Amino acid sequence: MATKTKSLKKNRGEPQEGVKTWELRLYVAGQTSKSMVAFSNLKKLCEEHLHGQYRIEVIDLLENPALAKGDQILAIPTLVRKLPEPIKKIIGDLSNKERVLVGLNLIPTA
Secondary structure (H helix, E strand, O other), X not given: OHHXXXXXXXXXXXXXXXOOOEEEEEEEXXXXXXXXXXXXXXXXXXXXXXXXXXXXXXXXXXXXXXXHHHOOOOOXXXXXXXXXXXXXXXXXXXXXXXXXXXXXXOOOXX
């Protein structure tokens, strides 16, 4: 299990030079099915809408519980958009694509 977590941490989009980079943190607790679904949904969304202009950092709170304090994480999985500002948080497995896109300001609210 630890090997998969480490490979997820390294799996990130490479931003194009001179292009705004989205910095995203996904807080999870181990390799649960909900955590894996959240990462998969996030990766698909980023590939479709951010076209390599993003970085995903997966933070496993079972390995580093103190990191939850910095972003005030109360539930998992939680996605935190660090950049572009303002900081945004989305809780859950990110399966509601429209809600995630609106939450990240990738599409306007209706």
